[in-house]
Amino acid sequence: MDEAPGTAAARGHGSRGGPRVAFRERLWPAAWVWLSGVVVAATLGVVFVPATSLLVAAVAGVLALAGVAALLAWWSPVVRVVEPAPGTGWWLQAGDARIPLAALGAPEPLDAAAMRRALGPGLDARSHRLIRGWVATGVRVEVTDPRDPVPYWLLSSRRPARLSAALTAPTADG
Numbered sequence: 001m002d003e004a005p006g007t008a009a010a011r012g013h014g015s016r017g018g019p020r021v022a023f024r025e026r027l028w029p030a031a032w033v034w035l036s037g038v039v040v041a042a043t044l045g046v047v048f049v050p051a052t053s054l055l056v057a058a059v060a061g062v063l064a065l066a067g068v069a070a071l072l073a074w075w076s077p078v079v080r081v082v083e084p085a086p087g088t089g090w091w092l093q094a095g096d097a098r099i100p101l102a103a104l105g106a107p108e109p110l111d112a113a114a115m116r117r118a119l120g121p122g123l124d125a126r127s128h129r130l131i132r133g134w135v136a137t138g139v140r141v142e143v144t145d146p147r148d149p150v151p152y153w154l155l156s157s158r159r160p161a162r163l164s165a166a167l168t169a170p171t172a173d174g
Contacts, residue, residue: 022081022090023166027156029072030134037072041065077130079155081166090170092141094130094155104153105142107167109160112136124151132156139163 045061077095084091090101110118115138119131128150131138135156142152157163 019085020083022083022170023163024078024080024082025157025159025163026076026078027130027132027135027158028076029132033072033134037068038065041068075132077132079130079157079163081163081170083170092153092167094128094153097128097130099143099148099153101167101170103143103145103148104167105144107139107141107164109164110138110140111160115156118154123154126151128153130155139167141167 041061041064044064045057048057048060079094080092081101082091082093083089091098092101092104115136118138118140126149128143131154135158137158137160138154138156139160140152140154143150155163
């Protein structure tokens with residue numbers, strides 16, 4: 001779950017001087033995706049009813065539900081703006097990828113229509129993308145490092161204005 005602004009967890013201030021976090025968002029699936037997973041798990045359980053006992057069918061359904069939930073959680077990456085250690089500079093992390101903010105230009109928050117254009121006719125195949133279909137909005141941020149072949153990052157975000165603000169002027173208060 002996302003941390004509330006101003007909390008110790010959101011600031012990343014621990015007693016050991018851990019990372020400072022200016023923005024953090026986990027791209028959890030939308031409710032309809034979770035509901036679809038429940039339907040798939042229930043269907044799998046029903047499939048077992050004619051061939052086995054109700055107990056085996058129920059166990060199969062529960063195991064399928066646990067598997068679907070684990071898969072959806074695994075497909076829910078975290079986007080964050082973080083300073084890993086004091087004085088190391090701020091970084092944008094999107095899933096497993098990361099880039100220093102010093103290598104980025106101005107971010108552009110994208111509403112749903114702009115995000116569709118960015119993913120369609122405006123898409124550069126060289127871009128780095130972290131997109132989840134259940135998140136309609138996002139942020140596009142240029143890569144200014146001339147040595148980097150990636151022209152920009154395109155990221156899904158339910159809070160594109162807050163992510164853009166954190167990319168522009170990160171503070172540990174979020």
